[in-house]
Amino acid sequence: MHKTTSVKIKSFFSDCKIDIHKNKNKFEKLLIKKHGALAVDFLKCVDARVDNNTCCDPYPIKNTTLEFANDIAAAFDCPRLEPFFQWIINENFTNCRKFLEIGCDNGLISCFLARELKGSSGIGIDRCKEGIDLARRRASDLKVTNIAFLNDTFDSFSKNNKPGSYDMIFASLVYHEVIQPNPCESVAPTSDYFDGISKLLSEDGFFISVDRFQTPKSLIDFSKFAIASGLKLSLAKSFLLNFVDGFKNKERLVLTVLSKSLKGTPLPSDILSFFDYNAFLESPSAKLINSPVVAESIYRSLTRKETICKVSTTYYKDNVTEDIDIFESEGIFVVYVSSEHGDKSLSIFPLVFLPEYLQNIPAMLDERKTIGSVSVWQNNDLSSLKRLNAI
Numbered sequence: 001m002h003k004t005t006s007v008k009i010k011s012f013f014s015d016c017k018i019d020i021h022k023n024k025n026k027f028e029k030l031l032i033k034k035h036g037a038l039a040v041d042f043l044k045c046v047d048a049r050v051d052n053n054t055c056c057d058p059y060p061i062k063n064t065t066l067e068f069a070n071d072i073a074a075a076f077d078c079p080r081l082e083p084f085f086q087w088i089i090n091e092n093f094t095n096c097r098k099f100l101e102i103g104c105d106n107g108l109i110s111c112f113l114a115r116e117l118k119g120s121s122g123i124g125i126d127r128c129k130e131g132i133d134l135a136r137r138r139a140s141d142l143k144v145t146n147i148a149f150l151n152d153t154f155d156s157f158s159k160n161n162k163p164g165s166y167d168m169i170f171a172s173l174v175y176h177e178v179i180q181p182n183p184c185e186s187v188a189p190t191s192d193y194f195d196g197i198s199k200l201l202s203e204d205g206f207f208i209s210v211d212r213f214q215t216p217k218s219l220i221d222f223s224k225f226a227i228a229s230g231l232k233l234s235l236a237k238s239f240l241l242n243f244v245d246g247f248k249n250k251e252r253l254v255l256t257v258l259s260k261s262l263k264g265t266p267l268p269s270d271i272l273s274f275f276d277y278n279a280f281l282e283s284p285s286a287k288l289i290n291s292p293v294v295a296e297s298i299y300r301s302l303t304r305k306e307t308i309c310k311v312s313t314t315y316y317k318d319n320v321t322e323d324i325d326i327f328e329s330e331g332i333f334v335v336y337v338s339s340e341h342g343d344k345s346l347s348i349f350p351l352v353f354l355p356e357y358l359q360n361i362p363a364m365l366d367e368r369k370t371i372g373s374v375s376v377w378q379n380n381d382l383s384s385l386k387r388l389n390a391i
């Protein structure tokens, strides 16, 4: 990170009275020592949500006092906000007149935006009243005057506001809350979320969303929902926020930039590229993915339409059975192997280099054909089937 940028962000946290130099390993103990029952209730609520998926809303508890909220932010939020704030500074948005932050919580991001997007006026909304009360206090403590806060749900806010009112809309860690089954309430339909954003965004405005996408498939779904509401995802403008969280875990959040005025839509292979595909294109050799999560997610991200042809074979060797699926898809060629022991691997070949690799595949297939059984499945494209038969 550029030194002056880093200093600027650190001084913002310090102006907010957030002490980011805490010993994170002792975080829970220190939190309980300092805040007593409040900390115990908060930690219990978070655990209940994560472990039992029970209804407990942590936001009103977290936002009981600004000091408590700041101590939580020091451990949980500041490490991920640093690369996000750095991106905002680097983008140097000078044309923003009006911005909106959805799910602004206690106003950390909104106040930073208000300081950075000079000449603009902003509004932060959140359904948590306690969060909004603290956000107003934070803005007043920081003497930031170009931001207002409103306690409202996004659904009601978008219904009651004029179309095209905002040229920038921000949402950080909100989409996953809207789409994930929430034991505290019925799930809001995803298309409503994007319909509301599309309505409020000016024609050439940008929607900037930061969220966790555990699989490329979930990013493809996000993009598809957004497209259905007239928004387009710009992968060129989008960004990966890599950071180490307060507990020394490596984390990666996806910052997506969407707009109504962009042309074209990204292909699934473009979206895969955002995760792991670049490495495959850069290197002319095939790569084996041993991570079942990555293998599984790339495998699932291919829809039937995108999968032109599939060959499945079961391979028996040394009392081990392996199922092998071979897919040819737009831009990539995928060999997916799963064994009876649950081991999974996936090789991806950039299609552009395919001829070299095709030479190696007959030997591999021949060996498997002689030992195992082969079944061929096609989705009504005979020409591509012929190509595979010709291997």
Ligand SMILES: C[S@@+](CC[C@H](N)C(=O)[O-])C[C@H]1O[C@@H](n2cnc3c(N)ncnc32)[C@H](O)[C@@H]1O
Binding pocket: 059, 077, 102, 103, 104, 105, 106, 109, 125, 126, 127, 128, 131, 152, 153, 154, 155, 171, 172, 173, 174, 177, 178
């Ligand atoms: C995980 S927190 C993220 C807070 C903040 N944006 C950040 O990145 O630190 C999600 C926030 O979204 C708010 N929220 C969730 N669904 C909402 C909705 N439908 N309308 C308004 N706020 C919502 C929650 O109250 C919570 O403050």
